[in-house]
Amino acid sequence: MTDRELELLRERALTALTTARRRTTLLTTCVDTPDLTAQHSPLMSPLVWDLAHIGNQEELWLLRAVAGREAMRPEIDGLYDAFEHPRAARPSLPLLPPVEARNYAAEVRGRALDVLERTPFAGDRLTDAGFAFGMIAQHEQQHDETMLITHQLRKGPVALTAPDPAPAPPFTGPAEVLVPAGPFTMGTSTEPWALDNERPGHERLLPAFYLDTTPVTNGAYQAFIEDGGYTDERWWTPEGWDHIRRNSVSAPLFWRREAGQWLRRRFGVTEPVPADEPVVHVCWYEADAYARWAGRRLPTEAEWEKAARHDPATGRSRRYPWGDADPAPEHANLGQRHLRPAPAGSYPEGESPYGVRQLIGDVWEWTASDFAPYPGFTAFPYREYSEVFFGPEYKVLRGGSFAVDPVACRGTFRNWDYPIRRQIFSGFRTARSAGDGAV
Known part of the structure; x- marks a missing residue:
């Protein structure tokens, strides 16, 4: 050196x-x-x-x-x-x-x-x-x-302020993109500050699939609510159905219906729910139920990472969707620069080679996958960071949120939590296998 x-x-x-x-x-x-x-x-x-x-x-x-x-x-x-x-x-x-x-x-x-x-x-x-x-x-x-x-x-006023994300025109691009079948390198063996659960880099072979171009929005999620999504057992896993019934869950955390409109509490302020923002504060069960209602599914962790990192032109995996450069303000909503997600379709300079947007920042995205070690995993420097959490009790989230600093967010970074957790800044996008009919 x-x-x-x-x-x-x-x-x-x-x-x-x-x-x-x-x-x-x-x-x-x-x-x-x-x-x-x-x-x-x-x-x-x-x-x-x-x-x-x-x-x-x-x-x-x-x-x-x-x-x-x-x-x-x-x-x-x-x-x-x-x-x-x-x-x-x-x-x-x-x-x-x-x-x-x-x-x-x-x-x-x-x-x-x-x-x-x-x-x-x-x-x-x-x-x-x-x-x-x-x-x-x-x-x-x-x-x-x-x-x-x-x-x-916290209840009451919150003495935190930040400018809102820049307004964005309504997103008019395709609703989903095709990620072709083939191999890609998942994880990393070269990122110097990558944590143990991101290692080692290894090849994964995936069939073709379609992925939402942007995260699911509040407006789309309201359609699920208004169609009786929370009262129709068909869309829920048995564990999810039991959870929402026992806890009287009928909307994302911090939402309430008043005078014919949806309101939310955000850092001590009550405001109308913005239809164009990615939905946030939903648990895995809610994300999974919405996907089923929409005739789709949650992406696996490997599908999410391939869509975020694989460059089909070179065959290599990038550090981030936009390339290897560290995140800049034009790429993603990170670092508590704002206190809310940016409108769906924002940050065109941050999209992946497949044309997927907002894979980094805005909201953590639930995946279908349990938190598990990669082949060849070695705990370092202590077991309690990752190894003790491996198992079906935890679901993987990817991509970070507006509350995540760039140092703790990469294309390989893995987060995990219980499927009931909603206080985290969690949202999702949906996928479907390439053999499925168009939705």
Whole structure:
């Protein structure tokens, strides 16, 4: 590695860490102390837990694992171990108060930047190409997205603002595109900051299929509701039907019907549901039921990735739908730049070689696939990031959302959650096999 390459890697790591901390600061200073320490939903941690957990993970990996330093506060490790205490129980723990949590995270960061300057980015898998620093930046951004979800769940005004996405003309392109049969490379063995579940790259052979050009919109989803979609058992799996009946689910989370129109609550503001935006805050069961109602299905994870990454002209898999360049504002709605999805059909410069739009950003997209390891998977650097979640209990989501930072979003990036989860910024698009009749 040349001195210039090493300098560029350090700059990338520094930028990623600084960007994440700036966002963490925004999300934890826009509310008063009672809102920081309160639990706004049993599904989420108190914001102050996330803040100290971010600092603790940074200490564990950058100060202890990379630099070999002594623990700063070993007595708090258990408090901020996500596997030791479920979210619903965290408010009862003796958590660091907000000022102390901020000071701890800041002190860790100061020491971590010193480690960044001194660490050779070679010779060790944890530090090769700055992996540990990229892993920690991604971890912080993932918790920033979690904290943004908590802000959406909070009652009352939310002191977060962002400009709306640029208006877009109604999308007039084809409703679906054909992805021909053939092989493609799924996953990666070369992306330096890719996490263990994205590895290794391997060849997949898929039959031909059609995929929606854009995510399913609120307007399209309203048609499903108005056609009795939530009251017709035909469209639901047995587990999904049981779930919506027991929990009285009849529309996406945060929606309500009033005076003949659909309204939604978005970061403390009630507004009409915009028909042209991708639907968000639907669970896997809802996405699957809509697809069945429409005579279609959810795409598999492999189908989603082929549509997003495969370039039929060269036969190679790109980092992103638009190519190998890092995301820019013209490519995708990422990084909390906006607090809502952009209209369906936005970002033509971000479309894939097959002509599919908004595969990155806007809304996480549910797929039909269970979360499972790739052939040759090896847990690194710890089993608890991916391996303990493999199994049919979790469904895979792809593509990121408006709440995801580019450092934590790639064409190979995999997210997963229970099929009942709706508080996440989740939407979907549908697919059909090429042998099916046109819909």
